[in-house]
Amino acid sequence: MQDNLKNLANIDTPAAIVSLQRMQQNIARMQQRADALGVRFRPHVKTTKCADVVAAQLDAGAAGITVSTLKEADQFFGHGVTDILYAVGMAAHRLAHALDLRRRGCALQILTDSVEGARAIAEYGRAHGHAFEVLIEIDTDGHRSGIKPGEDLLLDVGRVLHEGGMRLAGVLTHAGSSYELHTPQALAALAEQERAGCVQAAERLRAAGLPCPIVSVGSTPTALEAASLEGVTELRAGVYVFFDLVMRNVGVCSTEDIALSVLTTVIGHQTDKGWAIVDAGWMAMSRDRGTGKQQRDYGYGQVCTVDGVPIEGYLLSAANQEHGILSREGTADADIVARFPVGTRLRILPNHACATGAQFPAYEALAADGTVQTWERFHGW
Amino acid sequence: MQDNLKNLANIDTPAAIVSLQRMQQNIARMQQRADALGVRFRPHVKTTKCADVVAAQLDAGAAGITVSTLKEADQFFGHGVTDILYAVGMAAHRLAHALDLRRRGCALQILTDSVEGARAIAEYGRAHGHAFEVLIEIDTDGHRSGIKPGEDLLLDVGRVLHEGGMRLAGVLTHAGSSYELHTPQALAALAEQERAGCVQAAERLRAAGLPCPIVSVGSTPTALEAASLEGVTELRAGVYVFFDLVMRNVGVCSTEDIALSVLTTVIGHQTDKGWAIVDAGWMAMSRDRGTGKQQRDYGYGQVCTVDGVPIEGYLLSAANQEHGILSREGTADADIVARFPVGTRLRILPNHACATGAQFPAYEALAADGTVQTWERFHGW
Missing domain, CATH: 3.20.20.10 (Alanine racemase)
Structure with a gap:
């Protein structure tokens, strides 16, 4: 695969996507x-x-x-x-x-x-x-x-x-x-x-x-x-x-300004609970729960379509190391399997961009034409 | 400096120390x-x-x-x-x-x-x-x-x-x-x-x-x-x-079994608040607050001497990216400057060893003779 053919449908997940x-x-x-x-x-x-x-x-x-x-x-x-x-x-x-x-x-x-x-x-x-x-x-x-x-x-x-x-x-x-x-x-x-x-x-x-x-x-x-x-x-x-969801709650940006998201894949479901299981856990999102103390709690992040459009009411509600639990706020979604079939790609807006970015060795910089380019970041002291 | 002369007094901080x-x-x-x-x-x-x-x-x-x-x-x-x-x-x-x-x-x-x-x-x-x-x-x-x-x-x-x-x-x-x-x-x-x-x-x-x-x-x-x-x-x-503080609270290990700690240096104080500022923030400890839901909340970690002995009642009570706030539980310690002067090295036991380790590119493996050896770990997907 040539570098210039990389896009959100073919890169591995989880990945840290930056909207240029x-x-x-x-x-x-x-x-x-x-x-x-x-x-x-x-x-x-x-x-x-x-x-x-x-x-x-x-x-x-x-x-x-x-x-x-x-x-x-x-x-x-x-x-x-x-x-x-x-x-x-x-x-x-x-x-x-x-x-x-x-x-x-x-x-x-x-x-x-x-x-x-x-x-x-x-x-x-x-x-x-x-x-x-x-x-x-x-x-x-x-x-x-x-x-x-x-x-x-x-x-x-x-x-x-x-x-x-x-x-x-x-x-x-x-x-x-x-x-x-x-x-x-x-x-x-x-x-x-x-x-x-x-x-x-x-x-x-x-x-x-x-x-x-x-x-x-x-x-x-x-x-x-x-x-x-x-x-x-x-x-x-x-x-x-x-920007990030904490800054959105502080009131200095809108959800549409948030340039960082985590690309993830649906890997399973718990149908009776209305859960989709995704491959973005806390290792991808970080353990930051900064919105937990704010007026709007986003759990581990706001779920968006692969194109970055927020899906109202769907959050990453819990996270293990490499598993995220995606659910609807309030009542369980009985149609979760049909809504997000196995293999569906989604993007999650993070609570805290500094903490989420630090979990990744690189960003995938997404251009307006849909191609992505890998931008390395460093780690440690 | 030769590799075999590295010890807890001369390596840079923060560092992830593993007691062998x-x-x-x-x-x-x-x-x-x-x-x-x-x-x-x-x-x-x-x-x-x-x-x-x-x-x-x-x-x-x-x-x-x-x-x-x-x-x-x-x-x-x-x-x-x-x-x-x-x-x-x-x-x-x-x-x-x-x-x-x-x-x-x-x-x-x-x-x-x-x-x-x-x-x-x-x-x-x-x-x-x-x-x-x-x-x-x-x-x-x-x-x-x-x-x-x-x-x-x-x-x-x-x-x-x-x-x-x-x-x-x-x-x-x-x-x-x-x-x-x-x-x-x-x-x-x-x-x-x-x-x-x-x-x-x-x-x-x-x-x-x-x-x-x-x-x-x-x-x-x-x-x-x-x-x-x-x-x-x-x-x-x-x-x-x-092991870690979450496992200590679950009851399957003692504090003395925890093999991972973060070595940190005191870099300042807020005397009136009883705070020592250390160079282990959430980038070092991770944002994991797993003990926050347990019967004993350790904040961002239990403070220990550089030799690894817990200092009862002193916790990393808050964390910014590269700053940790170290304080006594309950009342402020009026003697915080004398107790932990600038330059003091301490070790912090983490809430969650999986999350804290992931913040570091390497562990520093501490042998019984006090020497440390660098063990690389990898990052990302």
Whole structure:
């Protein structure tokens, strides 16, 4: 079989299908947001870990990338991306790896939110005659890491870095609690809180005589609902490139925007229960049940035709490792065998695109003409 | 750094650590069970997808392996394993792949539970002059696929295969609902139901003049609690090789038997909340929250010292992609920074070893002398 003859009817299942049309629309939408808000856009590539997707993001105007592991930095640097922000607090044992990347020409920026972390960076940098470029992580919504904008710790960390000879590059925050909201008003308010807190932190550093050129904010929901990014220089977002059912419930995309789905085959039935058994279990969908806490619970995913049209009321209701149980919500479908005979191909929209994608060694990129092309993604640390 | 100098202090984090001592104990325990019950043991390798682990299982006396994907069959056949049972209902589009494996010398057995499935196998086999070796899947606990032992469908499927020229190899069942139980009495009762149902199906086939040499049953909990396997020829189990917190809650292992853990590094704190932030998020642990429905909820995992000793009351309470939030149950630990300073290495016992292992490209096998050796595992379909 020649590569250019691959399509949704002849590739093996399960497979992670990316609708190129939807992906390109999602990329254009976010880039337009960043452009309209007057900030650089630095996509978070942890969602896809795929050079082809990232090339599309950069082609659309993205300025550099955000990564969650140094393996992502290694891989994308290998693909020619040099402007890379590692947006997880720097562990001392990874400084040698970071230095190696920088010495090979990667403009890697690193992150810290503690005096101990800042000291470790400064000491390692001085010992190796190198000025790391460091951002301070700011906590604007209490959901994870970072220093609150008003804490004295902010200036302490800034001084340790600056006086220790490092390049204090700026401040960074991520309002990850936006995933728990579901109205435009609440998202806009959180976006403003994220912006204001991060700008406040930058101004405090500058008032103390410390440099702070970069003010970096973002999450997919706040990026899409922010009214203003005054004082911000850079926006980050990740999952927007594919979207998913969690984002649909948050209210920042529609089901028709979701670019990632899992192609699956019906392999059996339990007629009396109204179940079709498919070959997409949790190994394919991931164990992510993010919609379970939202106003609309999709189980392990929304069932669609092979052409991607949602089949209202049919969900992947349960999952074992390589078996998914497909059923109708509410009452059992007595016609399940006739509706979805053995061998039927279906597509399942996932709860969480980052988690589902990570289960696959590659995406199958689906073009408008129905052909698919394999796009590798990487795995591990 | 030479490979033989790797240990838990110098490898990068997160990493999937396998305690060789515990793994060997778990392997020996299950093999002894099968030997005592007078049946062959065919481990399910979907848990580990790792040739080194499977070699240890075969060395201990296992007779062949069980797989959940044809990729597993390909990989282990490539490692010299020829006796392979593919224990997921056969999809017609995979018959060419199965035939190729068999023609290359792999004694691959396949599975079906429908007349349509049996017909597809028989037609493809006849068209290619090949007699596939086929088991019929039996449903003994209503949790997933299979034909109920008393259904007429059982004989219909048997006849389609046998009269269609295929080798009707036997019957197979998996009492996966055992994961929902937690007393020895309930597990022993389910094990007996699993045994009796599968033997009944075999006897019905034989009474109808159909061959049924193999009677294959098993799940880790029922395998360990079965009082008798009379009439059964073969036992299967997977997760027993590592065990996990779900199995600890089911009651078939202790915390001290769990052979898989995730090595992680403390990268920050939120002092006022009593949080330590670690570099094992859901990408490392998986999104599996299997203990969330059990009598003891471990969040995303039980925190242990780097030496593997559980630290009572400390859990990975939440997880983002590359961040884990470690906290004390109940009241916040005001001394979290002093207890777990930045840079501290810890190990996290997982909810579900199959799901956590799948997040890693390799295991780090920890020997009694503290050295670790990298064991590759594979990924995808």
